[in-house]
Amino acid sequence: MATLLEKPATFHGGLHLSAEKAQSLTGPLKPALIPRRLYVPLSQNIGEPAEAVVKTGNRVLRGQLIARSLGYISAPVHAPTSGVISDIGDYPVPHPSGLSATCIVIDSDGEDRVADSGLKMENVFQSDPADIRQRVRDAGIVGLGGAGFPTAVKLNPGPDHVVDLLVINGAECEPYISCDEALMCCRPNDIIEGIRIMRHALHAKQVVIGIEDNMPNAIDCLQKELTRLDEKEIRITPVPARYPAGGEKQLIYALTGEEVPSQGLPIDIGVVCHNVGTAAAIARAINNGEPLISRIVTVTGAGIHQPCNLDVRIGTPIASLVEQCGGYTDDAARLLLGGPMMGFALRNDSVPVIKTSNCILAANTKELPDPPPASPCIRCAQCTDVCPASLLPQQLYWYAFARDMEKIQDYNLFDCIECGCCAQVCPSHIPLVQYYRFAKTEIWDMEREREKSDLARRRHEARLERLEREKRALEERRARARKSLDKKPKVGNADAKKSEIAAALARVKAKKTESSDVAPRNTDNLTPEQRVKIDEVEQRRSSSKPDGA
Amino acid sequence: MEFPTRSSPYLPVSNDVSRLMVRVMLALIPGALVLSWFFGWGIIFNLLITTSTALLAEAAVLQLRGKPVRPALLDGSAALTGLLLGLSLPPLAPWWIPVIGALFAIVVAKQLYGGLGYNPFNPAMIGFVVLIISFPLQMTLWSPPTGIGQEGPGFTETLQLVFSGKPPDGETLDSITMATPLDESKTQSGLNLTWDEILSDPRFGHYGGYGWEWVNLAFLLGGLWLWKQRAIQWHIPAGMLGGLFVISLMFYFADADSYGSPLFHLFSGATMIGAFFIATDPVSAATTPRGRLYYGAGIGILVYIIRTWGGYPDGIAFAVLLMNMAAPTIDYYTKPRVFGQREEQDD
Numbered sequence: 001m002a003t004l005l006e007k008p009a010t011f012h013g014g015l016h017l018s019a020e021k022a023q024s025l026t027g028p029l030k031p032a033l034i035p036r037r038l039y040v041p042l043s044q045n046i047g048e049p050a051e052a053v054v055k056t057g058n059r060v061l062r063g064q065l066i067a068r069s070l071g072y073i074s075a076p077v078h079a080p081t082s083g084v085i086s087d088i089g090d091y092p093v094p095h096p097s098g099l100s101a102t103c104i105v106i107d108s109d110g111e112d113r114v115a116d117s118g119l120k121m122e123n124v125f126q127s128d129p130a131d132i133r134q135r136v137r138d139a140g141i142v143g144l145g146g147a148g149f150p151t152a153v154k155l156n157p158g159p160d161h162v163v164d165l166l167v168i169n170g171a172e173c174e175p176y177i178s179c180d181e182a183l184m185c186c187r188p189n190d191i192i193e194g195i196r197i198m199r200h201a202l203h204a205k206q207v208v209i210g211i212e213d214n215m216p217n218a219i220d221c222l223q224k225e226l227t228r229l230d231e232k233e234i235r236i237t238p239v240p241a242r243y244p245a246g247g248e249k250q251l252i253y254a255l256t257g258e259e260v261p262s263q264g265l266p267i268d269i270g271v272v273c274h275n276v277g278t279a280a281a282i283a284r285a286i287n288n289g290e291p292l293i294s295r296i297v298t299v300t301g302a303g304i305h306q307p308c309n310l311d312v313r314i315g316t317p318i319a320s321l322v323e324q325c326g327g328y329t330d331d332a333a334r335l336l337l338g339g340p341m342m343g344f345a346l347r348n349d350s351v352p353v354i355k356t357s358n359c360i361l362a363a364n365t366k367e368l369p370d371p372p373p374a375s376p377c378i379r380c381a382q383c384t385d386v387c388p389a390s391l392l393p394q395q396l397y398w399y400a401f402a403r404d405m406e407k408i409q410d411y412n413l414f415d416c417i418e419c420g421c422c423a424q425v426c427p428s429h430i431p432l433v434q435y436y437r438f439a440k441t442e443i444w445d446m447e448r449e450r451e452k453s454d455l456a457r458r459r460h461e462a463r464l465e466r467l468e469r470e471k472r473a474l475e476e477r478r479a480r481a482r483k484s485l486d487k488k489p490k491v492g493n494a495d496a497k498k499s500e501i502a503a504a505l506a507r508v509k510a511k512k513t514e515s516s517d518v519a520p521r522n523t524d525n526l527t528p529e530q531r532v533k534i535d536e537v538e539q540r541r542s543s544s545k546p547d548g549a
Numbered sequence: 550m551e552f553p554t555r556s557s558p559y560l561p562v563s564n565d566v567s568r569l570m571v572r573v574m575l576a577l578i579p580g581a582l583v584l585s586w587f588f589g590w591g592i593i594f595n596l597l598i599t600t601s602t603a604l605l606a607e608a609a610v611l612q613l614r615g616k617p618v619r620p621a622l623l624d625g626s627a628a629l630t631g632l633l634l635g636l637s638l639p640p641l642a643p644w645w646i647p648v649i650g651a652l653f654a655i656v657v658a659k660q661l662y663g664g665l666g667y668n669p670f671n672p673a674m675i676g677f678v679v680l681i682i683s684f685p686l687q688m689t690l691w692s693p694p695t696g697i698g699q700e701g702p703g704f705t706e707t708l709q710l711v712f713s714g715k716p717p718d719g720e721t722l723d724s725i726t727m728a729t730p731l732d733e734s735k736t737q738s739g740l741n742l743t744w745d746e747i748l749s750d751p752r753f754g755h756y757g758g759y760g761w762e763w764v765n766l767a768f769l770l771g772g773l774w775l776w777k778q779r780a781i782q783w784h785i786p787a788g789m790l791g792g793l794f795v796i797s798l799m800f801y802f803a804d805a806d807s808y809g810s811p812l813f814h815l816f817s818g819a820t821m822i823g824a825f826f827i828a829t830d831p832v833s834a835a836t837t838p839r840g841r842l843y844y845g846a847g848i849g850i851l852v853y854i855i856r857t858w859g860g861y862p863d864g865i866a867f868a869v870l871l872m873n874m875a876a877p878t879i880d881y882y883t884k885p886r887v888f889g890q891r892e893e894q895d896d
Contacts, residue, residue: 428566
């Protein structure tokens with residue numbers, strides 16, 4: 001059972017990184033312009049992608065469902081603005097692989113007419129949690145912290161779990177990213193309202209908002225809102241600004257001193273953790289009837305003329321946001337989606353903003369230079385000292401390098417959260433995280449291969465068994481036939497012999513007509529081997545006919 | 550607009566192997582200065598010879614292996630090996646002693662195993678051990694520390710001694726060298742003298758041997774600076790000094806007449822340079838936090854054992870190499886408990 005600590009605990013490892021958040025926090029939060037054409041990917045969350053329910057040429061209104069969710073771990077997608085579906089097809093999406101995926105393309109009509117989503121709920125605090133969950137699910141809300149896990153699933157702890165603590169994650173720890181801070185400063189009412197709804201849905205006993213202590217404005221704004229509402233049951237705890245304090249497991253540890261079990265979930269220790277952005281999205285869905293069609297995105301870096309935070313419609317191409325922020329500077333040399341520690345580099349700015357896109361970072365080479373060439377690992381173990389998961393990164397590196405996938409799992413590869421601290425401090429400039437990602441993919445591939453071969457093996461065994469069964473059945477039939485022959489009285493006279501011959505002929509005839517009923521179906525499309533086998537059987541059958549025939 | 554892509558993290562890095570090595574070299578300066586102050590020009594010659602031999606050997610082998618030479622020379626690891634070896638050799642050793650030591654350290658102990666990062670043993674200590682096993686006589690050629698009454702040879706005399714092997718006119722090698730306190734205490738202790746009697750000789754200074762205690766203090770200073778700079782972690786030095794302290798204290802309490810005090814052991818011989826600069830060689834040491842502590846403690850205890858009952862006056866080199874052998878095993882059994890794993894899953 002998790003209880004709050006008086007003073008935040010210090011998790012192992014981590015790094016002090018220069019904040020760089022101020023760059024984008026200069027002005028008020030502005031809505032971004034809606035572009036002429038929006039690309040809305042069907043897959044914007046962990047789990048199953050959604051399935052389009054509109055067709056090319058359909059007119060849609062803002063907030064109208066355009067793709068429904070398939071399965072439990074999935075989220076529907078709504079039209080970010082009103083317009084016409086101009087295409088449903090493969091377009092570049094934000095993904096490290098740089099591959100394309102199915103998107104619904106909407107040509108905006110510029111009117112932004114709104115549809116009735118039916119999400120709005122009266123008397124939410126008297127309603128059934130299941131009802132709230134269903135609306136959160138229908139609103140297409142996923143975790144806005146970056147991972148994109150469908151929120152409704154996390155609002156359902158199940159009957160076996162009691163939620164002791166609801167942790168609201170406002171500890172945005174990546175340098176440069178300030179979208180959560182902007183949200184906390186500009187829309188504290190949405191956040192607190194969303195938290196109250198979540199608290200009700202989860203029957204959470206305690207609620208805490210964890211915010212890095214280098215965001216005094218955010219803490220202040222939320223505190224004022226709590227005071228205004230006279231809400232005493234929601235606590236704000238500043239946590240030391242040390243990357244990765246915003247990692248779910250690290251934040252929970254800082255607040256409670258308890259470790260989320262390795263390979264486990266926060267609910268295993270009675271905790272549920274949601275991002276502040278998710279809380280605000282829930283409030284907007286339940287109170288205003290808005291499905292998740294926009295999010296706050298930080299557009300920042302020295303490669304951007306006017307860094308700022310924008311309220312962006314999902315599907316807006318990054319190029320359009322860059323343009324609204326004054327465009328690239330002459331020395332812009334790198335484009336990232338996400339922060340410099342865990343984000344990924346984009347080849348170009350044609351990809352759209354999706355539900356999990358928190359930051360667009362255009363940087364010059366001074367901010368994000370090319371890394372020096374890697375040199376051999378000298379086992380200095382500085383990576384071990386900074387690893388927040390208490391792993392041995394240099395050992396993992398050796399095993400990944402040697403492709404020893406068994407050993408690397410012994411060293412708990414899958415506890416790695418890919419925060420990048422180890423690579424950041426490595427004096428040999430080894431891209432450690434890349435090795436871990438490689439090893440993870442290799443292991444997943446191996447597992448898929450094994451599953452595939454297991455399936456093939458099972459299929460093969462089933463086939464052998466079937467053949468065996470058929471053979472046995474045939475033999476039994478033959479044995480029965482022989483027995484019935486033996487039972488026939490052996491009569492010496494010619495009449496008897498004649499009648500016996502006649503009976504045998506009749507049997508053969510009957511068998512022939514019977515087989516002619518079946519044969520055409522069974523002997524269709526035979527392979528040469530099968531044909532040979534059948535011929536053999538036929539031969540044996542004819543040779544096993546009664547003696548005198 | 551097209552942008553280049555690579556894998557995260559993307560922030561500029563400040564850490565660098567050569568930076569690390571340079572900081573270690575800087576931290577060696579006080580110790581090296583005090584050592585040369587007390588033992589004369591021979592120390593400087595040794596450092597020059599070992600370092601240049603190490604760099605030349607590194608370049609030659611890399612050339613033979615078809616590997617890039619420049620980055621490896623610039624990373625500073627070969628120079629550091631040379632320096633550490635040079636600081637452990639006696640000041641009046643003939644020139645070929647540092648040459649052989651450095652060659653062995655770089656060519657055999659480092660490059661034949663694959664170069665930086667792949668050597669299982671501390672190269673400088675391999676070089677030292679090869680010398681002390683093969684040339685025990687030359688390895689005792691310590692001049693008396695300055696200010697002990699009997700003055701050591703000057704610049705030209707040392708030059709002549711080192712490069713021709715001949716002592717200055719009218720003198721013998723024996724007359725210009727002197728046993729180190731560790732060596733002397735071992736001999737005297739073998740002659741059934743009590744420690745009080747041994748220490749009454751002025752060459753034993755206050756607690757760690759005349760001159761040696763200052764040398765050790767200087768290396769301690771450099772080592773602490775290194776730790777503050779985060780170039781090394783505290784575990785190995787703490788483990789080693791702690792191990793040495795505890796075991797020497799135990800025997801000192803049991804029989805103060807036959808065994809040196811903890812203070813003597815901590816401040817004589819190569820204790821401090823060993824604890825902060827030699828045992829902390831990351832490549833050949835244990836790497837887990839707990840493992841580094843055990844590794845250091847093992848060295849401390851072995852140093853005491855070799856000094857007290859072994860065949861050599863100081864035991865740093867042997868202790869470090871023995872623990873190098875144990876490092877992989879120590880690492881295996883001291884894996885840290887992974888975040889979120891229960892104790893019972895830990896072994």
